[in-house]
Amino acid sequence: MRSHASAITNLEGRDLKAALARKGRVNRIRSFCLVLPLLGFTSVVFIFPILLMGYRAIDDSVAVHAFPKTLAKLENWRPGNDIPESLYRTFAKELRGARKSGDDGRLATRLNYELPGARSATIRLSRALQRDLAEVRTYRALFQDVNKKWVQPDIWAALKSLNSPYTAYYFLAALDRERDIHGDIVLRPPTERTYVKLFVRTFWVSLLVAAICILLAYPIAYQLATLPAKTANLLLILVLLPFWTSLLVRTTAWIVLLQSEGVLNDLFVATGLIDDASRIQMIYNMFGTIVAMTHILLPFMVLPLYSVMKTIPPSYLRAAVSLGATPARAWLSIYFPLTLPGMGAGSILVFILCIGYYVTPALVGGRTGQLIASSIAYHMQTSLNWGLAAAIGTIVLAVVLVMYWLYERLVGLNELRMG
Amino acid sequence: MASLSPHVGPSGHFWKYAFRLLCASIYLFLVAPILVIIPLSFNAEPYFTFTPGMLSFDPDAYSLRWYRDILDDAHWMRSIRNSFIVGLSSTLLATILGTVAALGLSRSDMPFRTAIMAMLISPMIVPVIITAAGMYFFLSSVGLSQSFAGLILAHTVLGTPFVVVTVTATMSGFDKTLARASASLGAPPTTTFFKVIMPLIGPGVISGAMFAFITSFDEVVAALFLAGTEQRTVPRQMWAGIRESLSPTILAVATLLILVCVMLLVVLELLRRRNERLRGIRS
Numbered sequence: 001m002r003s004h005a006s007a008i009t010n011l012e013g014r015d016l017k018a019a020l021a022r023k024g025r026v027n028r029i030r031s032f033c034l035v036l037p038l039l040g041f042t043s044v045v046f047i048f049p050i051l052l053m054g055y056r057a058i059d060d061s062v063a064v065h066a067f068p069k070t071l072a073k074l075e076n077w078r079p080g081n082d083i084p085e086s087l088y089r090t091f092a093k094e095l096r097g098a099r100k101s102g103d104d105g106r107l108a109t110r111l112n113y114e115l116p117g118a119r120s121a122t123i124r125l126s127r128a129l130q131r132d133l134a135e136v137r138t139y140r141a142l143f144q145d146v147n148k149k150w151v152q153p154d155i156w157a158a159l160k161s162l163n164s165p166y167t168a169y170y171f172l173a174a175l176d177r178e179r180d181i182h183g184d185i186v187l188r189p190p191t192e193r194t195y196v197k198l199f200v201r202t203f204w205v206s207l208l209v210a211a212i213c214i215l216l217a218y219p220i221a222y223q224l225a226t227l228p229a230k231t232a233n234l235l236l237i238l239v240l241l242p243f244w245t246s247l248l249v250r251t252t253a254w255i256v257l258l259q260s261e262g263v264l265n266d267l268f269v270a271t272g273l274i275d276d277a278s279r280i281q282m283i284y285n286m287f288g289t290i291v292a293m294t295h296i297l298l299p300f301m302v303l304p305l306y307s308v309m310k311t312i313p314p315s316y317l318r319a320a321v322s323l324g325a326t327p328a329r330a331w332l333s334i335y336f337p338l339t340l341p342g343m344g345a346g347s348i349l350v351f352i353l354c355i356g357y358y359v360t361p362a363l364v365g366g367r368t369g370q371l372i373a374s375s376i377a378y379h380m381q382t383s384l385n386w387g388l389a390a391a392i393g394t395i396v397l398a399v400v401l402v403m404y405w406l407y408e409r410l411v412g413l414n415e416l417r418m419g
Numbered sequence: 420m421a422s423l424s425p426h427v428g429p430s431g432h433f434w435k436y437a438f439r440l441l442c443a444s445i446y447l448f449l450v451a452p453i454l455v456i457i458p459l460s461f462n463a464e465p466y467f468t469f470t471p472g473m474l475s476f477d478p479d480a481y482s483l484r485w486y487r488d489i490l491d492d493a494h495w496m497r498s499i500r501n502s503f504i505v506g507l508s509s510t511l512l513a514t515i516l517g518t519v520a521a522l523g524l525s526r527s528d529m530p531f532r533t534a535i536m537a538m539l540i541s542p543m544i545v546p547v548i549i550t551a552a553g554m555y556f557f558l559s560s561v562g563l564s565q566s567f568a569g570l571i572l573a574h575t576v577l578g579t580p581f582v583v584v585t586v587t588a589t590m591s592g593f594d595k596t597l598a599r600a601s602a603s604l605g606a607p608p609t610t611t612f613f614k615v616i617m618p619l620i621g622p623g624v625i626s627g628a629m630f631a632f633i634t635s636f637d638e639v640v641a642a643l644f645l646a647g648t649e650q651r652t653v654p655r656q657m658w659a660g661i662r663e664s665l666s667p668t669i670l671a672v673a674t675l676l677i678l679v680c681v682m683l684l685v686v687l688e689l690l691r692r693r694n695e696r697l698r699g700i701r702s
Binding site for chain 1: 446466517533544547549644657665677684
């Protein structure tokens, strides 16, 4: 096509170089147009939702949007001062108006993060304000009747702190931190510290699983690479079968094998290794998580290792031995370094997949074998603290993206093949 | 290391067999859990372990009751139907979008190739729970949460990277002079695509489509976040089964899924061979 085009420009007598550049530009645009549909689709349905999640992690606009007058009045108020009647009246009006849009509930939930118990106080107040307010003498009395919290400064200080549409609250909470009454960042009370521990645990479990995967994948990848192609292809099926088997099937399989009335424990009892009373608890704990995760992620280590080992010519080792190296020495200083890229590729992949893993730990991890992803699911589905879920998700995403970038630098995306 | 030198002594033989034993036990670790499920799904008793009758191969200890259970249970049947609806629709979408994009990505004059590739593959790398959380916020803001459309969109996003990766890999082995030859003989681009390019990269496209289908068919996190009870898929139903009421019906479903997986693997292998044969003829 290109030679065709340049022939025409030649006949037209235009500058060949400019014509070629123009043609190249047209071709580039044409190539880009092919990618455009998927690029657009991925941007709208994938990238945008993830940015939306990032926004949720800092979004704090409910008070600014629905209670602007109250916030303006609170500007001049300090926690030591009396709460003026006009403040009560303004807030009552705005809260009454917020009921329809559901902003009263949102404010209640948000206040509760700052001050435990504020949720029910706000909701009750909102309900109390629905009746006819004509006979109300002082709003202060009405507020006090609903809940004593409303005549104390804490809840107003909490409301005042919501005066910006953005907050670092969720990110601080995701790192077990909060702002104290002076606005300084401090650690939460020891009983409320959960996430840093979970992050650290997830990190170590991911490293451990990657390490176990290397140990298990290395021998079989080596065997696959040294066997004749026909036998190797047959054995490769044993790796690919679990790779393509449904995740839930494999997780179910481990429950069947490891539970205390399960196949392995029965086998141990039948062979007399342990007696019936002391069956081993191998699942619904960290052990279960690690075993099942290793099983699920092992193929991701075997495949890149195998493809690297296949390209190492056996003559390298023979050359080393013929030059006087012992087989162990030859292996250690020739073969092993050449397999490092495969190990690196597999480890990064396993580590990335492990860090955000939810399904398997949730099903076999019990109470002690949970990883950080389970707290995202908990806040998305149970506590409905979406801001916190989004903040934890954003932190995990940042770690994953750094690893992804590392993978692209060290290995290259073309090596990312499935099966 | 046994293959290093023909002059191995007895200790070399020992290591050779020890190595084989080690490899065999790793393969056992990989495959045994899957194989254990299959006989247990024929258990006549509601247990998750081998009964004495099963071990002595007593025919009465085996039954198809858990398979009948699936057929009798409206929830399971509906989830199977849902899985196929969602799986086939998202596969179709992902295959079309992914193949067209892969054609663009494998052209030599593609601008920003690495960056775009990285972005298109990222749904495979980003943890599904994060994708699902983002999608939840997005879909509920456009009123598509708890709908088939939302779940299909989510599964399409998750499936496209597999199509892109597989078809780009196939295109790297595609002889571009063939397309040029077709054009020089007067074929318009669409004719070239359907008569020359498509038959040659067809196997790659089909395996990409199968990866996309498997991804959707096995996906549970997005289904947890985005599907209502009406849209429950098989994995979502299994999830409920494992979490709430562990019944051997799950093992029967699992066995059927293993069967599906084996069939897909066989088809993939046949496609791979066909692809190699086609390349062999050309070179």
